[in-house]
Amino acid sequence: MSDTAPLTAAPAAPADPYAQRAAASALRFLYALNPLAKLAAPLPAMLVLVFVRDAATPAAFLALAYVVLLVGVDFTRRLAAVLFLAIPASAVAIGFGFSLWTDASRVDQSVVVWQIGGWTMYGGALEVGFATGLRLAAIVALTLIAGLSTIGPDLVRATVQQLRVPYRIGYTALAAFRFVPRFGHELDVIRQAHRVRGAHGGRGPFAATARWFGYIVPLLAGAIRHAERVALAMDARAFGAHPDRTERHLVPWRARDTVFVLAFWAVSAVLLIALFPWGLA
Incomplete structure (x- = not known):
């Protein structure tokens, strides 16, 4: 029997989140865009979502963000977990929580969903709560457009070179x-x-x-x-x-960056005009 103890492997260095990523398919177009373009494109929609109060508008922008992410970035288990588990579960939890905190005197004319003793859950409270949950989920999904396709050095270089x-x-x-x-x-x-x-x-x-x-x-x-x-x-x-x-x-601003920003703004404007959330209570 040998007196030499077995050698253990040295701990592997964790993956550097700021390292250059491997080349992706041309279909995954978000990786080829300037980081500032991916920040500027959803920014107006995110600002508008802060002020809307309906559920249809954030749901539409949530769907738009999902389409861009599913097409523009590599589909991995982590992305699937975030899009199909984490964000929906958070929206439901936040929506239910805000439903409980909604002032019942403002929604007591709506339908009664359930009643426990002297406490009543109204349909209007659920609408307010889940509209808030959808709004926050849409804002988070829009931020992932830049967050999942941008590395730190490129963002810093873009701010130094363009801004x-x-x-x-x-x-x-x-x-x-x-x-x-x-x-x-x-x-x-x-x-x-x-x-x-x-x-x-x-x-x-x-x-x-x-x-x-x-x-x-x-x-x-x-x-x-x-x-x-x-x-x-x-x-x-x-x-x-x-x-x-x-x-x-160099991280240049190319024509495709301008096209992406203008196209995203145009789609956002169409959604807002079609849904027109400011006319809703």
Whole structure:
């Protein structure tokens, strides 16, 4: 029998959410658009949805967002879970909650759905509650158009190149965001090291609390070392010494971005004109 203990594999680094994504099918058109176009296109609809009170308008925009997402981004299990489980379940939960909070004196002329003792649930309260749930679900779905098809560096580059945001602000924010996957990898390494040394073993809430307190100091030390390396790298590249910098990766605004924004605005206007929610109570 060998005295050498089996070697355990080193923890794999978590996926970097800001890394360049693999090339997708040409049908998945959202990945090829400028990030600002994907933000500007649904923004007017999201602002309008804050002020509408009917259920048909947010339902129409929710369907529009679903169509754009199902066509424009890669269909994965996570996307299916978000679109067909998380958003509908949240809309139902929020709608029912707002139905309970609706002032009964404003809807007591509507049909009675059920009555428990002296408490009555009116159909008007359900309409108000589920209209609110649909409105919030539509706003979230519209934000996913940009959220599911944009990576952090491209958004920062677009704001610097098209919106003229100072690069000192943009790239500093990007460096801060990139700390997140780094912290995940550091935490993985610390957990593996503690497990090898048998530190803070056991089960239960007290052991878990002790383990987490044991992660704090090495995690902070790693964060400080990483911040120092980033600061030295930025100083070595004369970050902030000049009013602008040469961009290695350009994120241009193309004709297709303009077409997408105008087409989305046109469809939004057609939906609003057809439904005209402002005439409803």
